[in-house]
Amino acid sequence: MRLDKFLATMKYGSRKEVKQFIKKGCVTVNGEIIRSDRYQVNEMEDQVQFEGRVIHYQTEYYYILHKPAGVISATVDNYDETVMDLLADEDFREDLFPVGRLDKDTEGLLVLTNDGQLAHQLLSPKKHVEKEYIATVSGIMTQRDIEQFATGLTIDKNEQCLPAKLTILAVDEEHETTQIALILHEGKYHQVKRMVAAVGKKVTYLKRIRMGQLRLDNSLALGEYRMLTADEIRLLQQIT
Secondary structure, three states: OEHHHHHHHOOOOOOHHHHHHHHHHOEEEEEEOOOOOOEEOOOOOOOEEEOOOOEEOOOOOEEEEOOOOEEOOOOOOOOOOOOHHHHOOOOOOOOOEEEEOOOOOOOOEEEEEEEEHHHHHHHHOOOOOOHHHHEEEEEEOOOHHHHHHOOOOOHHHHEEEEOEEEEEEEEEEEOOOEEEEEEEEOOOOOOOHHHHHHOOEEEEEEEEEOOEEEEEOOOOOOOOHHHOOHHHHHHHOOOO
């Protein structure tokens, strides 16, 4: 790979900008200053440094984001803030996108990546990737609701849902609210809200805490993100 393309790919500037950096002697390859932008590097073996900082070649990126309410799961929008707007300038890439969607008012785990194959596998209906949520419900949920969720609810528009595991975490009889956990194996539009509505209650707060074996990092505040670790990436790739 040409040195200028390598640097541009790694976001050290536009092709025009990195050519100037190279001419100024800002770049070394295996300890030697290189001033030719046409110089060929082995991106997997050569050690490239920019102003003394080693550049590790990477083509696929994976982030875990703690999505806040009020932000939409999209790459661009003319009216609302998107999850991509939460990324710092140095982390933003045009090819990144959210894996699946969380409703605008839903919080929780969202993966951002440019790995289209992994995203396809995670979202494929054939894979039945587990997604776990916690929610606050207006209304008292019961054992009968647990049984209905377990057998597979029919929701509005006569749409059939796969069996889901509903767990009642806490009941506040005074305020008539219920804290629940719910594990789904599919991703229908507004599914959690529609399933709860089908048994006569209403979701007032919703948060996704797990996708597959990847759990939300509790150290991330709302709106914060970080790169996935190698182990976390492997957890997602095991689904494929």
